[in-house]
Amino acid sequence: MRNTAKITTAVLAVGALTLGLSACGSDSGSEDKSASPGGTLVVAASAVPHAQILDFVKDNLAADADLKLEVKEFTDYVTPNTATQSGEVGANFFQHKPYLDDFNKKNKTTIAPVVTVHLEPLGLYSNKVKKLTDLKDGATVALPNDTTNEARALKLLDQNGLIKLKAGAGNDATPKDIAENPKKIQFKELEAAQVPRSLDDVDAAVINGNYAVEAKLSPKDDSLVLEAAEGNPYGNFLAVKEGNEKDPQVVKLVKLLNSPEVKKFIQDEYDGSVIPAF
Structure with missing residues (x-):
């Protein structure tokens, strides 16, 4: 059409x-x-x-x-x-x-x-667990690898208690800026458009909203955690x-x-x- x-x-x-x-x-x-x-x-x-x-x-x-x-x-x-x-x-x-x-x-x-x-x-999605707390120690999480969206993804995980970023970590944060990683999460960095396709190969993935919709995922219904709209x-x-x-x-x-x-x-x-x- x-x-x-x-x-x-x-x-x-x-x-x-x-x-x-x-x-x-x-x-x-x-x-x-x-x-x-x-x-x-x-x-x-x-x-x-x-x-x-x-x-x-x-x-x-x-x-x-x-x-x-x-x-x-x-x-x-x-x-x-x-x-x-x-x-x-x-x-x-x-x-x-x-x-x-x-x-x-x-x-x-x-x-x-x-x-x-x-x-x-931006949201965290998984084909393997239903809740964030169900992620096991050593789980693999896919992230978009462009500078700002990777930092954005890490901030989402930080805000939801999965990791803790170093003080002052900004819009260019990478996994090297993680201060605390209690579950010893492993990160797989991928081009943003490829992240939805990794869902069957990783435990969870942080996916940009447009690519989530394109992959028939509903950010509102399917995400484990989702960015807040206010002040975004x-x-x-x-x-x-x-x-x-x-x-x-x-x-x-x-x-x-x-x-x-x-x-x-x-x-x-x-x-x-x-x-x-x-």
């Missing part, structure tokens, strides 16, 4: 390298789709729920707002930013602020958030290359993404697994 462009894993691997190089150099020679008054706004997005939300906008709201929108799905957390930086796409929708801050710092990119849309609560800094937003925040098509999309219609769609479609942040 969705009219989106699928990107294969093989293409992504080559594209991430090529775009990553161009992101640190000149943007000349590439078609800059981030500044296209009156043209089509191309937005890079992860499939669930980001592309689904954008498709709802495209199919139901865009025409009345005179917005021309194209959605490109990506399965990784790197290429959407490098493609936005190079002008290959005009915007992206997949990430939160701690991740973007870390990405910009490491890659010398200039991506900026323009509007926060929703929160995907991990809201997901639409982002553009700095300087393109006022592009007319971007401005139109910003308004639609924070509309009552999108709020209702998120609430009805995801039943608490994805939470509107506006």
Whole structure:
């Protein structure tokens, strides 16, 4: 039903390298789709729920707002930013602020958030135990391996008493920052999209909300523990290359993404697994 462009894993691997190089150099020679008054706004997005939300906008709201929108799905957390930086796409929708801050710092990119849309609560899941207290000594727990989401996962475990992080452990915490590990938990660090597939091979896994939904897991019903929404800094937003925040098509999309219609769609479609942040 969705009219989106699928990107294969093989293409992504080559594209991430090529775009990553161009992101640190000149943007000349590439078609800059981030500044296209009156043209089509191309937005890079992860499939669930980001592309689904954008498709709802495209199919139901865009025409009345005179917005021309194209959605490109990506399965990784790197290429959407490098493609936005190079002008290959005009915007992206997949990430939160701690991740973007870390990405910009490491890659010398200039991506900026323009509007926060929703929160995907991070949760701990298991196919082997029903309660957190049932995890045995020496259990293996899978974590997303990108900097901010790994720290976020460890904070979730800390807040629920499974481990204790060192004082001052921040948004770049790793298992090396664990001060106390009474159950002697072993950690398996995996690319975030791969973590749900590890559930049968580990005792538990901390899974990003979008990948949990994509794997047919309900954060509200299936998680052993779940992040609290109140005061959570991990809201997901639409982002553009700095300087393109006022592009007319971007401005139109910003308004639609924070509309009552999108709020209702998120609430009805995801039943608490994805939470509107506006």
